[in-house]
Amino acid sequence: MENHMTAEHLDTLLKQRLKSNRWYCTGLGNNVDEEIEWERDVVQDLLAEYFPSANLPTRIPEEIATPEDFLILVVALFRQGKGMELPLVNEGVCRFLEQHFQCQRTLGGTGARSARALATLGLRVFVNLNILSETVRRLLDLPTLYTIVGSEMIRLRDAADLGEESYAPHFIVQYSEGDELQIGRETICCPQSNRIILPYDEINTIFTLNSSYFHHVSDMGNHVASIVISGFNSMSDEALLLSRLQEVESGLNSIRAQNIPIYLEDAGYHKPAYKQHVLRQLGPMSTIFGMNEDELADIVRLHHHRVDINDLQSVLNGLECVFEQYPVRNIVVHTKDFALYYGHDRRQHDIAAGLVFANALASTRARIGRDGTCDDLHQTLALPESSQGKLFQQQAQKTISNRYLVVSPARCLDQPACTIGLGDTFVAGFQIGFSHP
Template sequence: MDNKRLVLGLGGTVDYEIVWDSSVLEGLIREYDIRADELTTAVPVSSERALVVTLLAFVRDGVGGERFVASSEIIETFSARFQREITLGGTCVRAAIAMRTLGVTCTLHLVSIDDHVRRLLPEGCAYICSAEEDSTDPHLIVQFGAGVRVTAEDIDFTAPHPNRIIYANDPPNRDLVIAEELGDVLSTADVFMVAGFNVIQDEVLLEERLAHIADDIDRMPAGSLVFYEDAGYHIPEFATRVRDRILDRIDVYSMNEDEMQSYLGRTVDLLNVDDVEKALGELHAAIPAATLVVHTKYWSLARGERAAELRAALQGGITMASTRYCYGDGFTVADYEAVGRLAVHEGGVQMAKTLETNDVTVAVPAFVLDVRTPTTIGLGDTFVGGFIEAYSR
């Protein structure tokens, strides 16, 4: 497949993936005299102590998230305490890596480059980059499994669910400079996947980038697809600015269950149809997208104008993300095919049937996944890759 047909942006990252070790965190709890009533995700991450406080709060609640860190030195210091692996991240790059496993290549838009990126980009993928020189600003990726326990001082909890947290201070992605040649590349593209506005922290800069990307999207051929993957915004009110500026150019607006619940300001019982329908109604009122996609641990759904054509894409996204969950980095075509034969979640089946009440809703159940050490990093990104790979077929 011509890699210029599928364009994924807007920025990749260099990731430090640490191996979970409760004993290290317990040592830090004692070293910093951290108490249970301090645990919160709301404090600024201005020190290693603050990072530990927020990380423990995420794990205690079994939820994922993304937080801004005052400096990359905090990430270097904390990650050096653990066994770690250097990988590539960012929604566009992880999606591209997943797609390449099934033989599909793309063109990536990057905002930073270094030798790690050159070495680890998937074979056969082209890229354009707005950076004028090399730089490395690592993202800390912490994943944890259900049942991991942390106990020190008066802190004692067990994670109820597996998930992942991202910590970063990444100036190139925060500035998100758009390459001048992106418009030319999009002029012949079938699909453009957009992600990355969530880390911008300057209002004027955000408006400039949105104006630029809107002009570039307008150069795409008739019938092409613009896919937007949401994320946790470092400045929450900027999410509304992004929607106001480019929502009319987005064909598919996608998010995971954590992002949906964050927008709603409450938890949603994902296996209760009344609660889910109420949530989807509230979500669509806040985000009146042409087609909304929500991907969760039990089901994935498309609702809107193009929903009817997205069943295979939803299935591709679920299968790809589930394969990464089970096999981690380096999964194979055989792994992907094996996951596609797994039993599906009965609750997800019933939800999917019930949610498909009209011709503008398509829902697909997730698989039953029983893995001792699951991979929770990059599942949303991998869902995107599986979705676009299947859609492109």
């Protein structure tokens, strides 16, 4: 398929996937997000209260323990238009955020968000959830979405009384390109829309995997379209992380003979060095390793490299660094301007279609602030493509490499309605092209 998709192409591909009626298996963790409504006046008032001299430290804290830490982080990342995930380590800061900002409760976690995006399109989804509650059921109330309760695979909306979850919020601050803050005499203009994730979550630090999940996946046999693996980034104990990785590796080994495509998605790790354990243990078992531009920068920084995301050759050099350091076979990078695949030739999967569908689904969420239907995707495809993405696509066609390179421009959205969950939604869309037909 050409690296372009019309509404007719999209409809045809989706109908093929619906007709095949395969299972899209996602996981492995989830959470409940508290999306903070950006209120400039509130932020300005807090800055005036906590930093009356307007003299903020420039060094980003390693964790958020005080309101001052929160404000330092917000200003530093707002100035750069960057995103990040850092843990909250003090419940008092959670209460501080709830007191000063309006919050909307939503679903969190790559596995859960990608599951909802796929189920919204009518595809059958089987998701591992390590937090089960009435709130989660309400947020995932879709007829084709199934999970594990105890050892039983059931439709989530049919589960018995699940109770309420423990207090484990993930606060998310999002800001838009062009937003302004006044720091003393300096006016800061945000150069790019982005978000900050601040979890206060003991549940995902231990990351309990339901042992029945991979048994059910194995029983599905050739009815599985693909598997999405993610969710280790909040873990704080190295020995426990290694134990959990061994559990997942054993589960994946049990289905290896079925040759199911496996997509391993990166995240912002609270302890960046732990990412290396995940890649070294699960990288060899994964068909594709996916990440956004911030996560790519984090990986290469561990090995004293830098990436200029606006320079295709710099991006490819960064990916070569990843290949040199870790046993991954193929890589997908997704950004606001483009998505690319770099690795072995995987023509038995429709990589180009996966990238285009993924960009369309993520851009739809950015455009309307929710998971998209087929009609929503049609409207998104009518938008112009990113000029930066088109430039990269043209350069990719002229790039000589011993690896297979595909670049797909994203849609141009200068003022997105939402910056939260776009990577998770991209992961969902990519499965539609990448998965077994």
